[in-house]
Amino acid sequence: MKGDHLLLLYFTLLVPFLFALLVPLLYRYMPRIHTGWFVLVVPTGIFIYMINLIPIIAKGEKLVNSVPWIPTLGINYSTYVDGLTLLFGLLISGIGALVVLYSIYYMSKQREALHNFYVYLLIFMGAMLGIAFSDNIFILYMFWELTSIASFLLIAYWYQRKQSRYGAQKSLIITVIGGLALLAGLILLSIMTNTFSIREMIEADQMIVKHQLFLPSMLLILLGAFTKSAQFPFHIWLPDAMEAPTPISAYLHSATMVKAGIYLVARFTPVFSGTIEWFWLVTGTGMITLLWGSFSAVKQNDLKAMLAFSTISQLGLIMCLLGIGSASLYASTAILAALFHLINHSTFKGCLFMVVGIVDHETGTRDIRRLGGLMNIMPITFTLMIIGSFSMAGLPPFNGFLSKELFFTGVLEAARLNIFHLETWGILLPILAWIASIFTFIYSMILVLKTFTGKYKPNKYEKKVHEAPLGMLISPIFLASLVILFFFFPNIISNNLLQPAMKAILPGLLEGGGFENNIKIWHGWTTEVFMTLGVAVVGMLLYISFPKWSGIYEYLPEKISFNYIYDRGLVGMEKLAAKITKTYMTGIVRDYLLYIFIFFVVVVGGSMVLLNNFTFNPSGNGPVSAYEVVLILVIIGAAVLVMLTKSRLTAVIGVGVIGFVVAMFFVIFRAPDLALTQLVVETVTVALFLLCFYHLPELGRETGGVGLRAANLIVSLGVGVLVTLLALTAQSNPLVDPISTFFENSYQLAGARNIVNAILVDFRGFDTMLEILVLSIAGLGVYSLIKLPLARRDNK
Amino acid sequence: MKPNDVILQTVTKIVTFIILTFAIYLFLAGHHEPGGGFIGGLVIASALTLLYLAFDIETVREGLPVDFKVVAAVGVFIAVATGMGSILFDQPFLSQAFGYFNLPIFGKTELATAVLFDLGVALAVVGTGVTIILSISRDA
Numbered sequence: 001m002k003g004d005h006l007l008l009l010y011f012t013l014l015v016p017f018l019f020a021l022l023v024p025l026l027y028r029y030m031p032r033i034h035t036g037w038f039v040l041v042v043p044t045g046i047f048i049y050m051i052n053l054i055p056i057i058a059k060g061e062k063l064v065n066s067v068p069w070i071p072t073l074g075i076n077y078s079t080y081v082d083g084l085t086l087l088f089g090l091l092i093s094g095i096g097a098l099v100v101l102y103s104i105y106y107m108s109k110q111r112e113a114l115h116n117f118y119v120y121l122l123i124f125m126g127a128m129l130g131i132a133f134s135d136n137i138f139i140l141y142m143f144w145e146l147t148s149i150a151s152f153l154l155i156a157y158w159y160q161r162k163q164s165r166y167g168a169q170k171s172l173i174i175t176v177i178g179g180l181a182l183l184a185g186l187i188l189l190s191i192m193t194n195t196f197s198i199r200e201m202i203e204a205d206q207m208i209v210k211h212q213l214f215l216p217s218m219l220l221i222l223l224g225a226f227t228k229s230a231q232f233p234f235h236i237w238l239p240d241a242m243e244a245p246t247p248i249s250a251y252l253h254s255a256t257m258v259k260a261g262i263y264l265v266a267r268f269t270p271v272f273s274g275t276i277e278w279f280w281l282v283t284g285t286g287m288i289t290l291l292w293g294s295f296s297a298v299k300q301n302d303l304k305a306m307l308a309f310s311t312i313s314q315l316g317l318i319m320c321l322l323g324i325g326s327a328s329l330y331a332s333t334a335i336l337a338a339l340f341h342l343i344n345h346s347t348f349k350g351c352l353f354m355v356v357g358i359v360d361h362e363t364g365t366r367d368i369r370r371l372g373g374l375m376n377i378m379p380i381t382f383t384l385m386i387i388g389s390f391s392m393a394g395l396p397p398f399n400g401f402l403s404k405e406l407f408f409t410g411v412l413e414a415a416r417l418n419i420f421h422l423e424t425w426g427i428l429l430p431i432l433a434w435i436a437s438i439f440t441f442i443y444s445m446i447l448v449l450k451t452f453t454g455k456y457k458p459n460k461y462e463k464k465v466h467e468a469p470l471g472m473l474i475s476p477i478f479l480a481s482l483v484i485l486f487f488f489f490p491n492i493i494s495n496n497l498l499q500p501a502m503k504a505i506l507p508g509l510l511e512g513g514g515f516e517n518n519i520k521i522w523h524g525w526t527t528e529v530f531m532t533l534g535v536a537v538v539g540m541l542l543y544i545s546f547p548k549w550s551g552i553y554e555y556l557p558e559k560i561s562f563n564y565i566y567d568r569g570l571v572g573m574e575k576l577a578a579k580i581t582k583t584y585m586t587g588i589v590r591d592y593l594l595y596i597f598i599f600f601v602v603v604v605g606g607s608m609v610l611l612n613n614f615t616f617n618p619s620g621n622g623p624v625s626a627y628e629v630v631l632i633l634v635i636i637g638a639a640v641l642v643m644l645t646k647s648r649l650t651a652v653i654g655v656g657v658i659g660f661v662v663a664m665f666f667v668i669f670r671a672p673d674l675a676l677t678q679l680v681v682e683t684v685t686v687a688l689f690l691l692c693f694y695h696l697p698e699l700g701r702e703t704g705g706v707g708l709r710a711a712n713l714i715v716s717l718g719v720g721v722l723v724t725l726l727a728l729t730a731q732s733n734p735l736v737d738p739i740s741t742f743f744e745n746s747y748q749l750a751g752a753r754n755i756v757n758a759i760l761v762d763f764r765g766f767d768t769m770l771e772i773l774v775l776s777i778a779g780l781g782v783y784s785l786i787k788l789p790l791a792r793r794d795n796k
Numbered sequence: 797m798k799p800n801d802v803i804l805q806t807v808t809k810i811v812t813f814i815i816l817t818f819a820i821y822l823f824l825a826g827h828h829e830p831g832g833g834f835i836g837g838l839v840i841a842s843a844l845t846l847l848y849l850a851f852d853i854e855t856v857r858e859g860l861p862v863d864f865k866v867v868a869a870v871g872v873f874i875a876v877a878t879g880m881g882s883i884l885f886d887q888p889f890l891s892q893a894f895g896y897f898n899l900p901i902f903g904k905t906e907l908a909t910a911v912l913f914d915l916g917v918a919l920a921v922v923g924t925g926v927t928i929i930l931s932i933s934r935d936a
Binding site: 772 | 871
């Protein structure tokens, strides 16, 4: 039974990919039905399956299994299902189903390339499920990059638009840089723990804290998580990703993909938690992101941009809570708050995106300066917007209120701790959180009031505005009802989902005495309630006086923005690369030869000098005869002549002289075959040189001035001296005895008294075979170069 | 106006045969004395070059209607084929064999497959050398 269960799990995880293969066929052969209806089956089925897993996981059972993929490398597709995994699985499939349903009404069947849309969406869904369910770090990384790619494809869905392509490229660059850092971090982690399984890494947490790779791997993994979850300062890709179709923004860029980083941080909390670096990095980054995101959201004019910055700030909030929660035993509320807000954010932000999509769809604009007075025309949309926004602002009776209260509890608890320097700096946390909440309140109000209240001015809209069709409203209505349901019955998800997930993040917690996991709607006149009241009052005041102080956004110079740095950085890098390439890729062969020779001299000579390897041992040398001295003098003379002459003819003859003297050397050193060949080949070469150079102009003066000539001289001297020294060194250190004694038996072995010939045709005949091939190719090359000249362009 | 090349042509007619004989000697002697396919091929090529110099190319072609590109290809083919031949006898590629036979005229003679391989080398060298010289000279 259990085996069947695991098999079903694997099938479930693969279904999105398998179905993605089917989508183009369905699109092609079932043109009358919107492809989305077929796709809807997939997330719905997965969601129902996940629901069935809840009781099993809530009982504390864990589903572990492994299918071999590359078993020799220890890379297996192992899955591990615990509370955290299931929480994400439900989010991905549940919101996925609603988004697909929404997209059926949002994406036009006639105008859009729906098959692309749903293939990308399904790939994304499968990859996201893969991240949550995989236990092997390489599988995790594989799915991680797959989400980046799917997100890239979805952002650039309307690839005809320049902004879409820009946003897609930006998100890909940033998330892939993070992804690579993640891979490095995971590999470091696997080196420390000697396993590829995340589960086993968590069990090994005690011994790795003192490891020297601990901090690098933590930083790299956090870099991956922060880039994916749009944390400060890597948040810049998210607002540009809003060029994607709205269902995609709702799904990827608010509910699921941006939470992959959150998942990663939560998943690795048991490994890294308890250290001051992790605490302050995660908490601090989350807090800064929260502040900056909510601050920036207020100034946006575009509804989706506002929601993008709002998502950034809410992700910062969750990240901050995860950081606080990593001080595990002292601040367990924070983890509960993080997980609860994770769910709540997915519900209300998904709802808000869909509502904004409806407004965009029905009015043709998302600009709050043009919107207004839609309250009476779109009452249902208005209601949904109120529910979503008020939940986001943290007002009752919506689930955002509960998680905001828990958030305040978490930061207050953290402020009271006296570890990790919290006794001095901790007081900042509640203050900053409170300020950020005020900004959250302001933009939530802007979202509702600027869009729906005021006077209705029909001439501002391109279309005749009316309420959205019911189908488009189903998904946001569903999400909005969840927002309210979660407020009244928070403990249903708390008991069934949050508690197992908390156990996954803080495995040591339950043994440490348990925790209070009941979420109370009302818990007396506590500090948190007064903080929320303060947020509402101050936020309302600031909203009313917004025109008076909105000028502060003007003071922020454009050049400090991270977008500016990113854009300039990209342009600068391209310019720098082009400049560097242009500097050394001159297109002049002489320069490249200089590089090659300088490299040779520096690397070979340098390493010889550094290793102190030059030796000279003349003891094994033969005596020098008078013939040799004379011939050497002739060669030197001819070489100097070739270098100094101004005439090509003289140079050719000089080269010929050298060749013939070499032939004489072969005679002296008793190599008759070589001497014969050298004589004939030298004659042919000189003849060919003469033939070719006959048509060339006289040798010109060396161009490039004295500097270049000096460089040439130095480099050529360097090469000459180095090669000489190398030859002397090699000759002084014979490492092995020569093997020529074997060939001396050539008469017995090959029936030949000419050893050279026996070697050429018998012992080493393979070389000769290829050499005559080279020769033939050269001949054919000459023939085709001369006989088959390319037709000149001006002939045509 | 074509210059009168009588002396050159007459000398060539005699010398070519001397050179060719020498080349064949070099080729056949290669197994035991200095020489072999490469140098033999080069010397044959030089004999042909001499013919081309003394007479003109068209005249030589009439007497020797050979495409030297094909000669080079045949040479490479022979070299590879002798190598493949050893596979038929369950030997590694390019294994050479030799033996001593009593031939009718020569008496006890050594015959070696290496000479066949050398023949391929020589043909490749001749073909390539003449191809290059003919190509360049025609263009110039």
